[in-house]
Amino acid sequence: MEIFIVDDDLIQRMIVSKMIKIIDPTLLTTQCENGKIGLAMLGQHRDSSHEIIVLLDLNMPILDGWGFLEQIEKSDFYNLHQLSIYIVSSSIDESDISKASQYGFVKNFLHKPLSREDLNTVIGI
Amino acid sequence: MKHIQGLSENFSALIIEDNQGDFVLIEEYLLEKFKKITIKHCPDYATSIEQIRNSKEEFSVILLDLNLPDLGGIELINSMLANSSQVPIIILTGYSDLAMAKSSLQIGVYDYLVKDEINSDILYRTITFALNRSSFINQIEAEKLNYENLFNFNPQPTWLLDLQSFKIIHANIAAQKKYGYSLEDFLKMSFTQLHPQEEIQLIAHKLTSKHSEVARNQFTHFLRNGKEIKTEIYFKKIKSDSDSGLIVQSNDISETLKRINTIEVQNEKLKNIAWTQSHIVRAPLSRILGIINLIEQQADDLKEISFWIKQLRTSTNEMDEIVRKINDETNHLEEN
Numbered sequence: 001m002e003i004f005i006v007d008d009d010l011i012q013r014m015i016v017s018k019m020i021k022i023i024d025p026t027l028l029t030t031q032c033e034n035g036k037i038g039l040a041m042l043g044q045h046r047d048s049s050h051e052i053i054v055l056l057d058l059n060m061p062i063l064d065g066w067g068f069l070e071q072i073e074k075s076d077f078y079n080l081h082q083l084s085i086y087i088v089s090s091s092i093d094e095s096d097i098s099k100a101s102q103y104g105f106v107k108n109f110l111h112k113p114l115s116r117e118d119l120n121t122v123i124g125i
Numbered sequence: 126m127k128h129i130q131g132l133s134e135n136f137s138a139l140i141i142e143d144n145q146g147d148f149v150l151i152e153e154y155l156l157e158k159f160k161k162i163t164i165k166h167c168p169d170y171a172t173s174i175e176q177i178r179n180s181k182e183e184f185s186v187i188l189l190d191l192n193l194p195d196l197g198g199i200e201l202i203n204s205m206l207a208n209s210s211q212v213p214i215i216i217l218t219g220y221s222d223l224a225m226a227k228s229s230l231q232i233g234v235y236d237y238l239v240k241d242e243i244n245s246d247i248l249y250r251t252i253t254f255a256l257n258r259s260s261f262i263n264q265i266e267a268e269k270l271n272y273e274n275l276f277n278f279n280p281q282p283t284w285l286l287d288l289q290s291f292k293i294i295h296a297n298i299a300a301q302k303k304y305g306y307s308l309e310d311f312l313k314m315s316f317t318q319l320h321p322q323e324e325i326q327l328i329a330h331k332l333t334s335k336h337s338e339v340a341r342n343q344f345t346h347f348l349r350n351g352k353e354i355k356t357e358i359y360f361k362k363i364k365s366d367s368d369s370g371l372i373v374q375s376n377d378i379s380e381t382l383k384r385i386n387t388i389e390v391q392n393e394k395l396k397n398i399a400w401t402q403s404h405i406v407r408a409p410l411s412r413i414l415g416i417i418n419l420i421e422q423q424a425d426d427l428k429e430i431s432f433w434i435k436q437l438r439t440s441t442n443e444m445d446e447i448v449r450k451i452n453d454e455t456n457h458l459e460e461n
Contacts, residue, residue: 093399
């Protein structure tokens with residue numbers, strides 16, 4: 001299992017990756033500082049049946065979370081068989097939440113900060 | 126209702142008659158019927174005019190012979206009408222001037238009596254009828270004045286228009302003040318001229334419609350100085366002297382619209398503040414909470430903890446700055 005943390009905030013990325021390491025030190029995490037880098041990193045795993053979880057922030061420079069979602073849908077999810085995408089945002093704005101619900105493939109809308117329980121659920125423990 | 130002057134009240138008659146015999150006869154008839162009566166006698170035009178001008182109180186009635194030594198006929202009638210204001214005039218005439226006496230009724234003379242036919246009853250009846258009519262006319266005149274005042278002093282700009290052409294027949298003081306046109310200017314205009322070209326058909330349609338037909342009630346008017354105002358138009362069909370007209374009022378809603386606009390701009394700013402609150406404030410806040418989560422998970426590693434406390438400081442400062450900025454924006458809501 002590999003977890004992609006797509007967020008422009010370095011501290012947020014560090015917090016999440018630390019938390020994951022505390023839960024399970026064997027889990028692999030990849031940090032991407034915007035949507036474009038996230039797509040590029042994911043693209044390297046094209047066609048893989050490897051289990052991949054994406055924790056996606058919404059407000060990012062260059063390519064934001066919405067752009068990421070559109071691109072990956074267009075690219076047929078790089079033919080990744082076990083891909084789960086979670087939106088992780090500090091936004092509590094209703095419009096963001098309802099917009100996210102239009103992407104049927106988004107597993108859930110989570111609010112920052114992710115608690116240990118949130119991560120447990122995401123990882124599936 | 127005004128009480129009719131007559132038997133019980135002080136009644137005064139001015140008799141303008143050059144023939145002494147005729148005067149004595151009429152005086153006798155009057156004294157026979159009116160108990161309290163003051164009679165003035167003038168033998169010619171000049172003294173009668175002087176009498177009318179100089180007497181403190183108006184006469185109740187004027188009895189006027191048509192043939193005076195210094196003036197007669199239609200000229201005499203016109204002059205007396207012009208000088209006697211509202212006092213009813215009854216003409217005393219012979220058969221020879223009957224036609225002129227009859228036609229004088231059209232220009233304001235109340236009645237005429239043929240001298241050879243006068244007796245006390247006829248004289249009494251004629252005078253009573255004249256007083257009666259004059260009382261009604263005065264009452265109507267007073268009401269007319271009241272309505273004119275209601276129109277003129279109404280603080281809302283108000284016009285009287287011709288029903289067909291929308292030509293302005295009258296404009297009140299508020300309309301003159303607000304729009305900057307004198308009454309004279311207005312009388313040369315059509316009401317639709319106050320509107321911009323593209324609204325002329327619409328306003329004409331509105332004014333010819335029944336009240337509810339044209340729902341739109343927001344029009345543009347140009348003042349004389351070129352300033353544009355937004356206005357609501359209210360109107361009502363009325364009967365005037367000979368034909369019917371339109372009473373139209375305009376209500377300047379420019380200020381109201383401006384206020385609504387200000388409120389909308391402020392709403393937009395409030396929305397932005399709410400957005401900032403949701404996105405920007407929560408960014409460092411969620412970081413702080415995340416760091417606390419993390420510290421709780423590894424309370425034994427001092428080096429780690431000191432790093433995260435430094436991060437806490439940074440994020441807290443960031444939040445402080447954001448909150449100050451929101452405060453600023455809220456304070457500047459009223460500025461456009």
